[in-house]
Amino acid sequence: MNLRENTERVFQQIKNxxxxxxxxxxxxxVIAVTKYVEVSIAEALLSLGVHHIGENRVDKFLEKYNALKDYDLTWHLIGTLQRRKVKDVINYVDYFHALDSVKLAEEIQKRSNRVIKCFLQVNISQEETKHGFSKEELLAALPVLASLDNIEYVGLMTMAPFxxxxxxLNEIFKATQDLQLEIREKQIPNMPMMDLSMGxxxxxxxAIHHGSTFVRIGTAFFK
Incomplete structure (x- = not known):
């Protein structure tokens, strides 16, 4: 693994x-997803222009955060979050990418000591193994979600089938972008819906072709 070459390649390909x-x-x-690497490798990325770190699991997030918190980084929790673990991690997170239920949103509202930037996870592909709101479920839940003022709903997140x-892919990402725009047009105060976490x-x-503003890259950095 040549981390420098891989990082330069990732950034050039995103630019292209x-x-x-x-x-x-x-x-x-570009979010560097560091779940499979040690802290030392994650730290090495920082000198190569990486400013966003993403982790799937709470324990790994806290490990990386505590080791690297003195750096000027943006921290992303991108994996499924159990409600019982919200209190352990939510106030260290800059962006949470997997808000997939009203009950989880209510727990974040209860446990956060500031406004948390969250992506609403949508299961556009309707895979049984994937978490997330369906389009219909999300639109129905908007009034309740909008009442939770410790959350800023910055956009939508989705994952396509492997x-x-x-x-x-184009169909899934376009449908997500269309839903983002539909919600944005409602002009709900804490739902700016300016971002998409896709790809x-x-x-x-x-994903970038259909408006993604955050891409979650792991393998391409560390192969």
Whole structure:
């Protein structure tokens, strides 16, 4: 593994994808997903231009956060969060990407000591193994979610099936973007809906084409 070469390649490919989509280079933030690497490797990324760190699990998030909290970083919790663990982690998080139920939102409201930036997770592909709101469930839940003033709903997050074709990826990401715009047009005060968390190492190009502002990259950094 050559971390420098991999990092340079990731940033160049994101830049290329942004240009191909007709977007400015600085409109896509790259989250380095460090769940499979030690703190020392995550730390090495910081000198290579990485400013966003993402972790799936609470224990690994806290391990990395405590080791690297003196750096100027933006911290992302991107995995499923059990309600009983909200109190342990939520006040260290800059962005939470997997808000997938009203009950979880209510627990965040209860446990947070500041406004938390959250992505609402949507299961556009309707996979049984995936978490997230369906479109219909989310639209019905908006009034309750809007009442929780310790949460700022910055946008939507979705994950496409691993085996999805390029055509299917485009359909999923476009449907997510369309839903984002539909909610934004409602002009709900704590739902600016300006961001999309879509795209990983295998499908970020399609995600960027459909407006993703945060891509979650793991494998491409560390292969």
């Amino acid at each position: 994808a942004s240009q191909q989509a007709g977007r400015e280079n600085d409109t896509v933030s 085996e999805a074709s390029s055509e299917e 990983m190492s295998r499908d970020y190009k399609e």
